[in-house]
Amino acid sequence: MQTRDGIRYLAGIGAGWVFALLGTFLLLLSVRNFRWHADAQFIGAWFDRKCEIASGIQSPKILFAGGSNVQYGIQAELFEAGLGKPAVNFGLHGALPLDYLIKRTKEVANPHDVIIFAPEYEYFFRDPSEFNLTTMRYLAADDQDFLLLKNPFDLLLTIPADILWARFFHNPILINAQNHQKLKDHLTTFNTNGDRQWTSRERRTDREFQRLHRAKPTELATSVQSERAAHFPAQELLDFHEWCLNHKIQFIACYPNTMRFPEYSAPESQEFLAELSKFYRDHHIPNPDLPDDAFLETDDFFDSVYHPHQEAAYTRTQKLLSTLKPILQP
Amino acid sequence: MLFHSREFLFFFLPAVYLVWLACVYSRNQRFSVLWLTFASLLFYAYWNPSYLVLLLTSIGSNFGIGMLVDPNRKRSFHIRKWSLIFGIAANLGLLGYAKYANFFVDTVNQVFSTGWTFDNVILPLAISFYTFQQIAYLIDSHQGKVCEHNLLNYVFFVSFFPQLIAGPIVHHSEIYSQINRGFSFRNISLQFFGGISIFLLGLFKKVVLADSCGELATPVFDAPLLVAAIHSSDAWAGVLGYAFQIYFDFSGYSDMAIGLAFIFGIQLPDNFQSPYRATNIIDFWRRWHITLSQFLKNYLYIPLGGNRKGFFIRYRNLFITMLLGGLWHGAGWPFVIWGALHGLYLITNHLWREFRPLKTIAVSKHLAVAFGWMLTFSSVTLAWVFFRAPDLPSALALITHLFGNSASLPAMALSGDFINSYLRWPFLALLTGICLGLPTTRAYFQRLWDSSIKDVSLLSWKPNPLHGCVMGFLLFCVVRKYYTLAPTEFLYFNF
Numbered sequence: 030m031q032t033r034d035g036i037r038y039l040a041g042i043g044a045g046w047v048f049a050l051l052g053t054f055l056l057l058l059s060v061r062n063f064r065w066h067a068d069a070q071f072i073g074a075w076f077d078r079k080c081e082i083a084s085g086i087q088s089p090k091i092l093f094a095g096g097s098n099v100q101y102g103i104q105a106e107l108f109e110a111g112l113g114k115p116a117v118n119f120g121l122h123g124a125l126p127l128d129y130l131i132k133r134t135k136e137v138a139n140p141h142d143v144i145i146f147a148p149e150y151e152y153f154f155r156d157p158s159e160f161n162l163t164t165m166r167y168l169a170a171d172d173q174d175f176l177l178l179k180n181p182f183d184l185l186l187t188i189p190a191d192i193l194w195a196r197f198f199h200n201p202i203l204i205n206a207q208n209h210q211k212l213k214d215h216l217t218t219f220n221t222n223g224d225r226q227w228t229s230r231e232r233r234t235d236r237e238f239q240r241l242h243r244a245k246p247t248e249l250a251t252s253v254q255s256e257r258a259a260h261f262p263a264q265e266l267l268d269f270h271e272w273c274l275n276h277k278i279q280f281i282a283c284y285p286n287t288m289r290f291p292e293y294s295a296p297e298s299q300e301f302l303a304e305l306s307k308f309y310r311d312h313h314i315p316n317p318d319l320p321d322d323a324f325l326e327t328d329d330f331f332d333s334v335y336h337p338h339q340e341a342a343y344t345r346t347q348k349l350l351s352t353l354k355p356i357l358q359p
Numbered sequence: 360m361l362f363h364s365r366e367f368l369f370f371f372l373p374a375v376y377l378v379w380l381a382c383v384y385s386r387n388q389r390f391s392v393l394w395l396t397f398a399s400l401l402f403y404a405y406w407n408p409s410y411l412v413l414l415l416t417s418i419g420s421n422f423g424i425g426m427l428v429d430p431n432r433k434r435s436f437h438i439r440k441w442s443l444i445f446g447i448a449a450n451l452g453l454l455g456y457a458k459y460a461n462f463f464v465d466t467v468n469q470v471f472s473t474g475w476t477f478d479n480v481i482l483p484l485a486i487s488f489y490t491f492q493q494i495a496y497l498i499d500s501h502q503g504k505v506c507e508h509n510l511l512n513y514v515f516f517v518s519f520f521p522q523l524i525a526g527p528i529v530h531h532s533e534i535y536s537q538i539n540r541g542f543s544f545r546n547i548s549l550q551f552f553g554g555i556s557i558f559l560l561g562l563f564k565k566v567v568l569a570d571s572c573g574e575l576a577t578p579v580f581d582a583p584l585l586v587a588a589i590h591s592s593d594a595w596a597g598v599l600g601y602a603f604q605i606y607f608d609f610s611g612y613s614d615m616a617i618g619l620a621f622i623f624g625i626q627l628p629d630n631f632q633s634p635y636r637a638t639n640i641i642d643f644w645r646r647w648h649i650t651l652s653q654f655l656k657n658y659l660y661i662p663l664g665g666n667r668k669g670f671f672i673r674y675r676n677l678f679i680t681m682l683l684g685g686l687w688h689g690a691g692w693p694f695v696i697w698g699a700l701h702g703l704y705l706i707t708n709h710l711w712r713e714f715r716p717l718k719t720i721a722v723s724k725h726l727a728v729a730f731g732w733m734l735t736f737s738s739v740t741l742a743w744v745f746f747r748a749p750d751l752p753s754a755l756a757l758i759t760h761l762f763g764n765s766a767s768l769p770a771m772a773l774s775g776d777f778i779n780s781y782l783r784w785p786f787l788a789l790l791t792g793i794c795l796g797l798p799t800t801r802a803y804f805q806r807l808w809d810s811s812i813k814d815v816s817l818l819s820w821k822p823n824p825l826h827g828c829v830m831g832f833l834l835f836c837v838v839r840k841y842y843t844l845a846p847t848e849f850l851y852f853n854f
């Protein structure tokens with residue numbers, strides 16, 4: 030073997046690499062605006078419906094934003110009745126990045142609205158540059174620009190293989206046939222305020238209940254300064270708050286509705302929660318809610334630690350309403 | 360240091376290779392061997408320096424005993440005989456203490472309801488592999504088959520880093536002959552590109568194929584006792600996933616070892632020859648972990664009497680060999696059962712050959728081959744359940760799930776996304792296609808081993824841009840996987 034053969038072989042390796050990268054990019058483009066996966070279909074349809082509801086309600090309105098803890102744990106309808114002001118449950122999906130949740134919330138917020146923001150605890154620790162599979166599947170179909178604005182090279186190396194294969198191996202008609210009815214049923218469970226009205230305690234199956242008992246808590250850091258909280262989204266929260274002020278929108282921070290694990294009573298967790306509260310206070314972000322008020326018992330949940338059932342959501346909303354009433358109805 | 364870890368790929372390997380290259384360039388053969396030996400010991404010590412003391416003690420004592428038992432050195436028969444017995448007993452004693460002491464104490468406690476306690480012994484890395492290599496060396500030396508006793512060559516033979524941790528189990532004659540032939544600068548670029556390509560193929564098998572199969576297998580094998588029911592399709596996907604995981608993991612490791620050794624001009628023996636293509640269980644064991652099978656045959660089955668002492672003794676020997684082969688993999692009853700199952704499979708296969716009742720019935724050859732393959736593959740796959748399950752009750756629970764006593768229940772949402780993915784069956788079909796349809800590493804890289812072959816097919820490796828492109832694609836897939844998952848250990852490191 031001569032040196033020339035070695036160089037040609039190396040060039041071949043380089044070419045193979047470039048072709049693979051290019052192929053990945055083309056496949057990614059081929060799923061643009063194409064909800065090819067059940068994750069993309071569900072989240073996409075959910076967002077479409079929520080945006081439709083939020084845009085159809087006149088401002089000033091109350092907008093509950095966050096992940097699925099808001100979707101399941103808050104009943105905007107009760108707020109509307111209690112305050113006489115339109116309210117929308119804009120709880121989205123906790124798998125999505127925080128900046129994406131904020132971006133979508135900004136799209137439906139108008140001057141003089143109130144945004145009540147309750148991100149899940151994971152958002153305080155999650156590396157914002159790392160997207161999980163559900164996020165990738167949804168964003169690859171619905172919002173590739175957002176996805177590509179992040180580090181595009183990293184994205185091409187990390188985009189899940191099934192996104193790349195799905196275009197050819199997965200028949201969209203089949204997905205629709207399988208999920209069409211489920212999706213349709215799912216969307217009909219939203220009321221005009223965006224609350225989901227299906228997750229009553231009696232609908233919870235034994236398996237879901239068993240799953241709740243096997244659930245584990247989010248590990249809270251001892252401090253917002255600790256390594257565990259290296260990705261604490263201070264800047265994102267402050268920017269969002271500032272954007273709200275600039276647009277004459279009232280911003281209120283709340284705690285996520287989640288299960289009361291014994292670990293959350295440990296001094297380290299309590300210390301973190303106290304620091305979180307201090308963070309809001311130091312930056313003049315209204316935060317009248319208490320973490321303890323948002324901790325519910327295991328039996329109060331439907332199928333995950335952030336999904337209270339309707340009955341628990343009612344109680345939690347009533348409590349939140351009485352806490353926020355002095356601020357919202359001075 | 361894992362072969363696919365960053366510290367190995369970007370620091371250790373380049374440094375060792377460059378210094379070795381300089382040694383070869385300066386034609387200093389002894390120093391080349393010395394350098395590779397030093398690097399190998401450093402590689403081993405990286406895990407735990409105290410293990411190195413054990414390895415060196417084992418090497419030193421075996422080398423000394425090897426000289427004592429050599430008939431060419433004109434020592435009395437008794438000294439040679441007792442030295443050999445002592446040597447083998449010491450090796451097995453060390454292996455037994457490190458690997459089986461806890462298992463023995465637990466078993467005694469269970470059977471006799473005693474309360475013996477024993478400090479947990481941490482298994483020294485690679486002890487199963489280097490012990491077997493050295494036992495073979497002692498026996499061969501006793502039989503006068505060792506031509507030279509050179510300490511440096513011996514340390515190199517035992518500790519050469521590509522094969523030290525998980526094989527292939529090499530025979531001293533295979534390594535000695537290559538060291539004595541010397542390293543040459545003539546084919547250095549072919550060695551480099553060929554070796555790197557074999558390594559890359561192994562890396563692809565490990566990182567992309569085996570680790571993806573792990574995503575299918577792990578939730579299922581971790582679940583049987585935790586959940587009330589697993590749908591039989593999930594259970595099958597998990598069990599098949601593990602069958603492919605262990606194959607691609609171990610054959611990937613073997614390819615990486617062969618590739619690394621090839622870079623340094625050393626050829627290691629094959630460990631796999633498409634075992635899942637086997638159409639009977641005897642054929643399977645000629646293709647699976649070949650170097651271990653050969654060791655067990657030459658140093659256990661034949662000394663027990665092999666097939667020379669009659670019908671029953673032959674099958675007894677076969678069963679004992681497979682039982683101990685199972686136990687070699689790990690201290691636990693599931694491994695014993697796995698070995699016993701394979702022993703029974705082999706006995707049945709031999710009996711079938713001898714007394715085939717259907718000899719006279721005309722069966723289509725293709726049909727017989729297809730049936731044989733199906734039976735072999737499913738038997739091997741079922742035996743893997745015992746090999747992988749954490750304990751016996753879990754293995755039995757999983758077997759029950761496989762045969763559908765819970766089939767009426769809806770599919771369980773196990774942890775991990777891949778398990779419930781629609782892609783798992785196409786993925787498993789693809790892996791079956793790879794196992795059955797693609798050439799073995801040896802066949803693909805045949806030109807490297809035999810440069811006289813000129814007329815090679817398109818499916819044989821050549822250092823040209825087309826095959827470079829294939830390697831570039833594999834490299835891309837490996838890097839993609841690296842970005843999303845941290846490197847995992849090789850399964851055979853546990854043995």
